[in-house]
Amino acid sequence: MKQQFTTDVLIAGAGAAGLTLAIDLARRNVAFRLIDKLPSPFAGSRGKGIQPRSQEVFEDLGVIDRLVAVGGTYPPQREYRADGSYEDSPVMGQREAAPDEPYLIPLMVPQFLTEAVLRERLAELGHRPHFGCELTAFEQDAEGVSAHVMSADGDQTLRVRYLVGTDGGKSYVRHALNIEFPGETLGVRAVVADVRLEGLGTDAWHRFNEGSMEKQTSFCPLRGTDMFQVQAPIPIEGDIDLSPAAMTAWVAARTGRMDIVIREVLWASAFHMNARMADKYQVGRVFIGGDAAHIHPPTGGQGLNTSVQDAYNLGWKLAAVINGAPEKLLATYEEERRPIAAEMLGLSTKLLEAARARGDMRRGRETQQLDLGYPESSLSLNSPARSPDRVMAGDRAPDAPIRGAAGQPTRLFKLFQGPHWTLLGYQVDRAAIAPRRDLHIHTVGVRGDIVDESGYVRDAYGVSAGDWVLVRPDGYIGAIVSSGEIAALYRYLDDVGLLRGL
Known part of the structure; x- marks a missing residue:
């Protein structure tokens, strides 16, 4: 039935x-x-x-x-010294x-x-x-x-x-x-709260008493709102009053700043870090x-x-x-x-x-999680084996600027966008792969539908003539195979449900 x-x-x-x-x-x-x-x-x-x-x-x-x-x-983090002076520094290191x-x-x-x-x-x-x-x-x-x-x-x-x-x-x-x-309880109990306050500007993530588990307190302006997120370690045991008046009092005690006034607490939580x-x-x-x-x-x-x-x-x-x-x-x-x-x-x-x-x-x-991947996964196929200094199956699929054959600029990520798989062929015989449901096929080279005029695709993927790169729906590389190993690609496509003739 x-x-x-x-x-x-x-x-x-x-x-x-x-x-x-x-x-x-x-x-x-x-x-x-x-x-x-x-x-x-x-x-x-x-x-x-x-x-x-x-x-x-x-x-x-x-x-x-x-x-x-x-x-x-994120705004720069502003670390205050005991004398009231401060130093600004970026939260993240800058890169090109x-x-x-x-x-x-x-x-x-x-x-x-x-x-x-x-x-x-x-x-x-x-x-x-x-x-x-x-x-x-x-x-x-x-x-x-x-x-x-x-x-x-x-x-x-x-x-x-x-x-x-x-x-x-x-x-x-x-x-x-x-x-x-x-796992473990990490021996830190903290409060996090969304508040409206007076006395601090939104140009920095204000941090007081860094390194002190008794007095450390930070105020991060929440982008898109008029609120700050307050973060501070608190004693492991005991109740804590998270009313505006009580928070204003313990902020003053920790920072020495009487001008920081918590006007409203919109959400708050006291929790043990695990x-x-x-x-x-x-x-x-x-x-x-x-x-x-x-x-x-x-x-x-x-x-x-x-x-x-x-x-x-x-x-x-x-x-x-x-x-x-x-x-x-x-x-x-x-x-x-x-x-x-x-x-x-x-x-x-x-x-x-x-x-x-x-x-x-x-x-x-x-x-930043850009280097995470699944190189050891049973869904990752390199055929033949590749040099470890090149992009491998299981790695995050890189983006690259390209042109469509009709001349319009675009990116690989635009080709990947959507619930489908994507198969990229580099100087291949396009007819080697028959259409399959949920598989978008694009090729670079003679009569290819994408143009890699600056070599960004070639360099990012480390491909040579005859290589095929299969990109999963979640933006990771499922397989990299040469044209001589095309049978392995056929088996892979069948195993993940990308069926022929549909």
Whole structure:
């Protein structure tokens, strides 16, 4: 008897990760429902940094210009000395623009504005989150998942093919699956709050008593708003009063500044910093991602970015399997994303230790996530083997300026944009690859549809005549093969569900 499904995918948790996954499924015409137990969208700015790699993701999803418009760049950090003097320095080291990396520096967008932009994009695609809907139980079998949801409209049971928990650090889905969440509490308790204040300008990220875990306090102007984000370590135990008057008093005690007055506290949280990662990202037909799978200290701005990229990795794989690709493709989600989370947890913890020991908040290229990739993944094919000093399968696919054969300038990222795979052939026989569903083929060379007149594609990808480069829907290189190994490319395309004759 044929299964009757309410929808294909249920996403529990409508934060940045859940919204990203929903947008990716929506643009692939996959049926889903996005729910969140909160009665309304999250109103705080806990995650505010969008790293260059996530900016590339958001370009693909069609929201990068909107995010820049509602946010802005980080101001210089202004470190105050005991005598009231100060020194300004950039948050990030400066670097030159390069054709292969279009986004240079982190973007500051308060989390509630990022999520508002994502909800707007989701609405354009015909969907919305359902707030006030709580996942209370679920059972799975070989064919699907039965999920029990409670809302103001009453309880209901949804029959879905897959369930994804993007429901935060205290994830119900993770707990229900009995997935261990090992790691450590890092011995730091902090407050983060969105406030309106008087006494400080918006031209700098004001930092007082750096390196002191008793008195350190920072005030970061939140781009796109008239608010500041206050961050400060607080005692491990005990209640803390986060009213405007109480915050004004402890700011004065810590900074010696009587002119800094907190007028309004719009959102605040006192929390223990943790570094934890789930033992598994998948149990049968149920997955976890984002903070449900890993939680980070805020240093380095890695948490929201890693969460968004979890969803970006999982979305195309779920869609592919629902549309007929082999089920084993879904196992590569954990295979690829869990090592990334481990690396980012290590980086965030290292940066926290530097901040505790020396007050050092400078951030280098390692925080930008451009060098992360999946070279060891079972989805990464180099045939024949390539020199390690060249771009490899599993690496992020570089951008490059090009021209179309009709003469108009464009970029590789514009060719990649969308839910499809992209196959680039460099001085190849175009007829060697027959059209396939969800595969866009472009060639450079005689009768090619793109022109690499400055050699940027050749140099960025390290290709020679006869080479084919297959770019995944999430902007990573799936395969690099020579024309002599074209049979390996055929097998790869079949294995990921890119079927011939459709």
